[in-house]
Amino acid sequence: MDERVPRNFETLRTTILERRQSLPKRIAQIAAYALDNPDDIAFGTAASIAASAGVQPSTLIRFAQQFGFDGFTSLQLVFRERLRERNSSYDERLAALRAKAEEGAGHRAIFDGFVAAASTSLNDISGRLNEDHFEAAITLLAKAETIYVLAKRRSYPVASYIAYALGKLKIRNQLIESAAGLNAEMISFASSRDAVIAISFSPYAPATIEEARVISEQRVPIVAITDSSFSPLAQFAKVWFEVAEADFAGFRSLSATMALAMALTVAVGEKRRDTGGKGKA
Amino acid sequence: MDERVPRNFETLRTTILERRQSLPKRIAQIAAYALDNPDDIAFGTAASIAASAGVQPSTLIRFAQQFGFDGFTSLQLVFRERLRERNSSYDERLAALRAKAEEGAGHRAIFDGFVAAASTSLNDISGRLNEDHFEAAITLLAKAETIYVLAKRRSYPVASYIAYALGKLKIRNQLIESAAGLNAEMISFASSRDAVIAISFSPYAPATIEEARVISEQRVPIVAITDSSFSPLAQFAKVWFEVAEADFAGFRSLSATMALAMALTVAVGEKRRDTGGKGKA
DNA sequence: GGCAATATGAAATAATAATTCCAATCGATA
DNA sequence: TATCGATTGGAATTATTATTTCATATTGCC
Secondary structure, eight states: OOOOOOHHHHHHHHHHHHHHHSSSSHHHHHHHHHHHHHHHHHHHHHHHHHHHHHHHHHHHHHHHHHTSSSSSHHHHHHHHHOOOOOOOHHHHHHHHHHHHTTTTTTHHHHHHHHHHHHHHHHHHHHTOOOOOHHHHHHHHHHSSEEEEEOGGGHHHHHHHHHHHHHHHHHHHHEOOOOOOOOOOHHHTTTOOTTTEEOOOOOOOOHHHHHHHHHHTTOOOOOOEEEEEETTTHHOOSEEEEEEOOEEETOOOHOOOHHHHHHHHHHHHHHHHHHSSSSSOO | EEEEEEEESHHHHEEEEEEESSSSSSHHHHHHHHHOOOHHHSSOHHHHHHHHTOOOOOOOOHHHTTTTTSSSSHHHHHHHHHHHHHSHHHHHHHHHHHHHTTTTTTHHHHHHHHHHHHHHHHHHHHTTHHHHHHHHHHHHHHHOOHHHEEEEEHHHHHHHHHHHHHTTTTTEEEOOOOOSTTTTHHHTTTTTTTTEEEESSSSSOOHHHHHHHHHHHHOEEEEEEEOOTTTTHHHHHHHHOOOOOOOTTTTEEEOOOOOOOOHHHHHHHHHHHHHHSOOOO
């Protein structure tokens, strides 16, 4: 009999499929599990995998031996190698986009650069959102009578979209935008029954920070979206989110911030509907 | 001080980079190794990693503790999780996000939904951009003395970002935004030596359409970003782009539009620099 | 230059995990 | 249905690996 040890995942896979019919019941069970959950094999321990697959650890070892390995450990190496090698197509594509963009191949490259930056940012935030903070922010905002939205300059587009969406959801809101002197007055109306969404990224617009400070002194709770824990916004905020946006050509993406902002807004709208109407519960 | 344990790789990475300067020598050595060889951390044993990084295993554990983990094992989990996630292909991940979002599993699902919508839109536009149109638009805008930016409601955030970016690039521009009656007057100043970027999606804001009509009658060339060839904007435009944004919970993403807008803006800036300054060549 | 606090190395120990072993069960065959 | 060989479960054993400890070195500070 041909007693080659499958050195790579594909060979192993083929071998397993070939012999599938003639395998003992429990061994076949593991075989199926292994092909369905290769990541678990790569990371798990013999005991944990065996439990997930519904067999005994010893059976797992028999499975490995059946296919010419000398134990579970060497079988596992194949599954780990696979993970190392299989560089995700997504990241490759992104890297390619970025590379093309960076070598400056015309205007198309600029476009690719911005698409790549946006994708990267989204990808990033998707794994990074702190759910507790998210829930806390929603709860806080859902209770507010009026939601003030505070952002300048680069962050202003996000604020204006939040204001638009809040309006559509019939949630009372006030955009604090004007570069003129009306802000101070607007802010002075805010009370602890209201709430603020403040957005600012480095270099932080001084006006945003100052207004956030004033408003926090009025005991209005603040939800901040910013870019690091050292952000001056963070210290005034009840809840804050760290969003790392990738940049291109000196302009940072807004896609992650936008996605977070939209999610917050819609979630607040939903929560209000559930708890029956606006204002403090 | 807020001593959160970085639960995902990106957060950890950021934290490491932030503290890099203040870390003890050997710890820093491991930090560098970890960021350079994340796969090794994911798969190796404490001893093997320590050897590769040129330190003692105990130092590796101290490194983990320094960052809030209770030992090497829990640190390693972060590196493993990263591999797991990286490895699912882009489309798989998107599908998973969307599925989770659609089965309505709480607020987190809302967030996932918006991230998925944004990613989808970006993915879409990336393969779809017409390069000739793109070049034409850039040429047209680069020649303009003043670039007027025209958008309301949902599209307004994009317009405001364009205006911000144009400003940063020192390109004269005028945002036509006010809901009050000043727009007509503003528009009346525009001439054929200027240009317009107009953005509108169904349901098209009547004001945008009307203003586009008027301005096109003044022979001001228009670059439009809209959502279909039936868009009333398209008929007034010299060049127009079709952008299909995915939506979630009734709110469409803006990510593709944003990326296109940024690319246009920056490309125009670049073209102007190349052809020596602003205005008509 | 001396002292305290911090960092490091190396080995001992504790924990965890893989493997082996043996008894029990199952299944085919006569 | 009795029997043999193959298969399986579960605990015992062995191995590997993480963690702790403690002595030593280094650094920062007065």
